[in-house]
Every structure is written in structure tokens, then in C-alpha cells.
Amino acid sequence: MWGGRFAEGPSAIMREINASIPFDKILWRQDIAASKAHVAMLGAQGIVSAEDAASIADGLDRVAAEYEADGVPEDWDLEDIHMVTENRLTELIGPVAGRLHTARSRNDQVATDFRLWVREAIDQADAGLAELQRALVDRAGEHASSILPGFTHLQAAQPVTLGHHLMAYYEMIRRDRSRFADARARLNESPLGSAALAGTGFPIDRKATSDTLGFSRPTANSLDAVSDRDFALDYLFAASQCALHLSRLAEELIVWASQPYGFVRLPDTLSTGSSIMPQKKNPDAAELVRGHAGRIIGSATALAITMKGLPLAYSKDMQDDKPPVFEAAGLLALSVAAMTGMVADSTFDTANMRQAAALGHVTATDLADWLVREADIPFREAHHITGAVVKLAEERGVSLEELPLEDLRVIDERIDERVHGALSVDASVASRSSYGGTAPDQVRQRIAEARDALGMED
Numbered sequence: 001m002w003g004g005r006f007a008e009g010p011s012a013i014m015r016e017i018n019a020s021i022p023f024d025k026i027l028w029r030q031d032i033a034a035s036k037a038h039v040a041m042l043g044a045q046g047i048v049s050a051e052d053a054a055s056i057a058d059g060l061d062r063v064a065a066e067y068e069a070d071g072v073p074e075d076w077d078l079e080d081i082h083m084v085t086e087n088r089l090t091e092l093i094g095p096v097a098g099r100l101h102t103a104r105s106r107n108d109q110v111a112t113d114f115r116l117w118v119r120e121a122i123d124q125a126d127a128g129l130a131e132l133q134r135a136l137v138d139r140a141g142e143h144a145s146s147i148l149p150g151f152t153h154l155q156a157a158q159p160v161t162l163g164h165h166l167m168a169y170y171e172m173i174r175r176d177r178s179r180f181a182d183a184r185a186r187l188n189e190s191p192l193g194s195a196a197l198a199g200t201g202f203p204i205d206r207k208a209t210s211d212t213l214g215f216s217r218p219t220a221n222s223l224d225a226v227s228d229r230d231f232a233l234d235y236l237f238a239a240s241q242c243a244l245h246l247s248r249l250a251e252e253l254i255v256w257a258s259q260p261y262g263f264v265r266l267p268d269t270l271s272t273g274s275s276i277m278p279q280k281k282n283p284d285a286a287e288l289v290r291g292h293a294g295r296i297i298g299s300a301t302a303l304a305i306t307m308k309g310l311p312l313a314y315s316k317d318m319q320d321d322k323p324p325v326f327e328a329a330g331l332l333a334l335s336v337a338a339m340t341g342m343v344a345d346s347t348f349d350t351a352n353m354r355q356a357a358a359l360g361h362v363t364a365t366d367l368a369d370w371l372v373r374e375a376d377i378p379f380r381e382a383h384h385i386t387g388a389v390v391k392l393a394e395e396r397g398v399s400l401e402e403l404p405l406e407d408l409r410v411i412d413e414r415i416d417e418r419v420h421g422a423l424s425v426d427a428s429v430a431s432r433s434s435y436g437g438t439a440p441d442q443v444r445q446r447i448a449e450a451r452d453a454l455g456m457e458d
């Protein structure tokens, strides 16, 4: 009854479920590089003859040139990039190609290729994030004393400078870069030579292949080496944290660009129009950066769950390690580039920002601080007096600065004419000069340090 289907069906399904070539062909450069390192070592150790090693190395170069010119052929019967390459090598140089796989398994081969790929992804992320930091630092320098309302609970809280606000993201990205650097340092051990799971009896030189491929040292345990995907997870966790930061910046730009705020005009090049509302300019790139964070964090979750509970050593589940990493890396690179463009090319409306900072009695804390400093009133009492002043300003529909002195003195007679100097938003930000505070002088010092760290001109 099932014969007609089962004679063909299972193998067709098997072929499809098994094939990783559609996605792992992206590893071809790493696969060729690792194979060349391996065969050079086999030749140097006398495991294959110098002549065979040279012919294999030459053949690998020819395969690489074909891939470069025409792409990698997707033969599902050959399963993956490793078999596709070995097959083509055999077609080009004959049976001697079969010596390449001496003292090697696809298990240590894929672990090596994938580490090399993730290492490059880390280096690319780091370069992109350095660009984003430079853009942030440049804009922060322009706006070291531009005032906008600072929020807590998204309620106007205290005035801050835009430079200070942008430098907050510089700090987040600094930590992201440090997480990627940590991930890179842990990743940088060579699994090559661990073979299937137990090592090999051939007299290989693992240090040699490790050095050739730019690793710091060979991995110390073959069982761990072929089944470890911590390096991919480290990358995805760092990418997740970074995407989360980018999504916060994206969200702020989206909110700031909306009409009731009007703090920023996003670049036309990173916005779209509406097919029905001619006046619209939508922050799509920022919204997609915000959205992509979900997919990047999802990738980290996907791989963590794939790895959960796997016994030593390699299991085929681990072939599923690659799509989440490739997807996250693509999304992260785009997100970083889009954010860099938005930071570099947005126009901040300093008049609107300043006007917004005048709302919401954001200098109330300055009044309370003034009462503490100048009238020696305990902070809790000063807070209470200031509350009464805010209430009065609210009833009259004026700002704290606009309340006449005699009305302030009715609330508390210890208030005198000097208070008005403390109530402007400029005085407020200038006074917040503690280390890391929003005072323009502080912000400029942090910017100078950041420029130095990034190797930027003063």
C-alpha cells in the first residue's frame, strides 16, 4: 500500500532534511583555507607526500577560483560545503584528492570553518560599531550644550544636553565592543585535528594548523572541540545585547521624529513615504532596527535551545547552528549601518528641544537643591517646599522662572532674589558637573576621551 511512495519518498525526504549546502555554502572561503592549512601540515609531517600535498593545494585554489567566479554549486546529494568541495577537487585532480581527508573528520572541519566565519563576523561587527561610535561622538560634540528634556518614566525630569544623551549610547556600544572582544578571545582556539571525536593516530601537528589559521592555540579536548558551539552562542549573546541597544536608540529617534516632539528630522535617505498620505515621512529604517532586535535575540534563543541537552560529542542537531548565526550577522550588520547613517545625517531641532525642556517644571530639583545649599534646609523639607511652588506654577500656567519673588516668599520666606539664577535650564545643566554628569564641560571631557579612544582627531 505504501510501496509506491516509500520506494522513493524516504530518500527524497532524507536528502532534503539532510542537506546543509543551501546555507553552509557561505562557509566556502573558510573551508578552503582550513583545508589548505590541513594539507600543508599533512605534507610537512610526511603524512602525505610533498607532491600530493602540492597537487591538493593547487586543486583547492582552482576550486576556490571557480566558486569566486560562478558561486558554489548546490548539489543536495553531496549534503554540505565540505563534500561539495571535496567532490569538485576529485573531479579536478583525481583520486589523490581523497588524501585530503586523512586525519580529519567533517566534525572538526565544520567546527573550524564555523569558528573562522564567526571570528570574521565579530571583526566586522567591531568595525561597524566603531563607525557608529564615531558618528555618535561627532554629533555629541556639535550638541555638547544643546538642551532637551531628560526623562524618567518618559516624564520630563531634568534638562540634559543632547551631547550627554548621545554619549550614553557611545557607552552602550563601548560595552558591546568589549563583549565581542571577549567572545573573540574565547573563540580563538583551533579544533582542527580533533577528528571525529577522539583525536587521531596520525602524527599531526595541531599547533601548525592553529598558527596558519590565526588561532591562539589548539583546543585541549577533542570531545569538547567537535561539539562546542559556545563561540557561536557568545557571538549571538553579544549580538543580542547590541541589537537591544540599537533598538533603544531607534525607538528614541522614532519618538523624537514624531510631530508632537519634533526634536529630529531623520535623513530622507533612511525614510520612506506613505502610499496614501502625501505628508508622511516614516522612520522605517529605525523601526526595522527596532524590529530586527527581536529576530537577533530569537536567533540566540534558537541556538541555545538546539544545544540544550545534547550529549557528547557531535550530533546532527548541530548542523542547525548555522542559520541563526548567519541570519543574526546579516541583520546586525544592516542595523549598525542604518543606525550609523541615522546618527550621522539626522538634523536636530535645537529650538524645539529647548522649548520642550521649558515645559514640565524640569528645574524643580534645582530649586530644591538651591534651598538646601543657600538656605541650609534639609533636602526632604526643600522637596516639600518645591512641591508647593510647582503646584502654584501649575495653577497659574507659568514656568517656575516666571513666578514673582513675592509669591515664592509667601510659600517660604527663606527664598530670595538669587533663586532665579538657579531656575533656568542652562543654569540647571551647567550645575550638574559631577563626574559623568550632563554639564557641557563634563560632556566635552568625556567626548575628548572617547575621541582619543577611537583614534579620532581632536
Ligand code: ARG
Pocket (backbone or CB within 6 Å): 020, 024, 079, 080, 106, 107, 110, 314, 316, 318, 319, 320
Ligand atoms: N554539515 C554538517 C554540519 O554542519 C557537517 C558535519 C557532519 N558530520 C557528520 N558526522 N555527519 O554539522
